[in-house]
Amino acid sequence: MRRISMVAGLALAVAVLAGCPPTYPNCKSDETCQERGEVCVNGTCQECATDANCKEGFTCQGSKCVPKGPECTTDDQCTGGKICEAGKCAEPQCTSKDQCQGAQECQRGRCALPPGACNSSTDCAEGQECQGNQCVAAATKAECNWEPLRFGFNEASLSSEAQSRLSELAQCIKEGGSGRMELAGHADERGTEEYNLQLSQKRAASVKKYLVDLGVPANQLKTVGYGENRPTEQGANEEAWAANRRVEFVR
Numbered sequence: 380m381r382r383i384s385m386v387a388g389l390a391l392a393v394a395v396l397a398g399c400p401p402t403y404p405n406c407k408s409d410e411t412c413q414e415r416g417e418v419c420v421n422g423t424c425q426e427c428a429t430d431a432n433c434k435e436g437f438t439c440q441g442s443k444c445v446p447k448g449p450e451c452t453t454d455d456q457c458t459g460g461k462i463c464e465a466g467k468c469a470e471p472q473c474t475s476k477d478q479c480q481g482a483q484e485c486q487r488g489r490c491a492l493p494p495g496a497c498n499s500s501t502d503c504a505e506g507q508e509c510q511g512n513q514c515v516a517a518a519t520k521a522e523c524n525w526e527p528l529r530f531g532f533n534e535a536s537l538s539s540e541a542q543s544r545l546s547e548l549a550q551c552i553k554e555g556g557s558g559r560m561e562l563a564g565h566a567d568e569r570g571t572e573e574y575n576l577q578l579s580q581k582r583a584a585s586v587k588k589y590l591v592d593l594g595v596p597a598n599q600l601k602t603v604g605y606g607e608n609r610p611t612e613q614g615a616n617e618e619a620w621a622a623n624r625r626v627e628f629v630r
Contacts, residue, residue, distance in 0.1 A: 454487060462488040482512035523551035527611075527625040528586060533570075534624075535581035537589060545586065548628075549593035561629040562586050564604040565611070567620035572606060580604030586626045 404424040406412050412424035420428045425442035427433050433444035449466030451457050457468035471488030473479055479490035481498035495514055497503050503514035528541050537545070564583030566575035583602035591597045612619035 460488065523548060525628045525630070527627045529621065530582055530624040530626070532567075532620070532624065533578070535578060535585050537585055542589065545589050546593060549590050549595050552590070552595050552599075558630070559599050559601070562600055562602045563609075563627040563629050564602065565609060565623055565625050565627070566607050567623040568607045568610070568615070569620065570607075572608075576604055576606035578604075579606050582624075582626050 400411060401407055403411065403415070405422060406419035406424050407422070409418045412419050415424065417424040417426055418428050418432055419425075420442050427439035427442060427444050430437075430439050433439050436447055437444040438447045439445075451463035451466065451468050454462045457463055460471055461468040462471050463469075473485040473488065473490050476483075476485050479485055482496040483490040483492055483498070486493075492498070492502060496512055497509035497514050498512065500508045500517075503509055506517055507514040508517040509515075524544065524547065528537075528544060530541075531538065562583040564579035564581070564586075566579045566582075568575075570578070580602065581604075583604055587597070587600045587602050590600060607623070610619070610623045611625070612622040
């Protein structure tokens with residue numbers, strides 16, 4: 380009788396133990412781990428068992444979801460004629476030169492410029508420009524002559540020499556030799572201050588008109604007359620007066 384009771388008690392204990400679920404992180408099935416978004420791996424709740432348990436872009440390593448490495452880093456790691464783009468094997472950009480632009484050629488599935496070739500000057504190195512789809516040394520632009528323009532006594536009209544100077548200067552300006560500038564007119568000390576102010580303004584205006592007639596944008600030029608108030612040479616002699624009858628190009 381006593382033996383029967385012991386057997387019954389043992390059976391009851393086994394039944395009770397069998398009915399109790401394991402305590403986290405121990406598990407017997409995924410059900411124990413579901414509440415925490417995990418799966419059962421070898422009796423323990425883990426983040427993943429296979430890549431299928433991880434979100435896109437991640438892989439299961441050591442029961443942990445980690446970011447996937449790039450599919451490729453070089454074209455050699457791709458097959459079937461594909462190329463490596465942004466870490467993935469992708470279809471080639473081209474299979475022939477006809478699919479590329481300008482001087483580009485199809486090189487191993489990519490449109491690329493061969494050495495020394497160009498479609499624009501931005502493809503060339505510093506100091507070079509693109510001519511006929513080839514990078515060549517850029518032509519050196521001549522420095523503009525910004526020396527003051529001189530005038531005769533009591534004159535605001537331009538001499539033939541002044542016109543020649545301005546023709547060269549206009550071309551230089553149009554080729555990018557300068558941005559906005561001030562045409563500053565001046566006069567020598569002879570005459571009244573009011574007269575000299577008007578004369579210096581006329582000199583600046585005549586220079587502007589000539590440059591504009593040669594194609595320099597008018598809004599690029601500003602005229603100012605300073606009269607006799609800003610002499611470049613001091614003295615009451617012809618040398619000083621001739622130096623002070625001028626228009627300066629102030630950039």
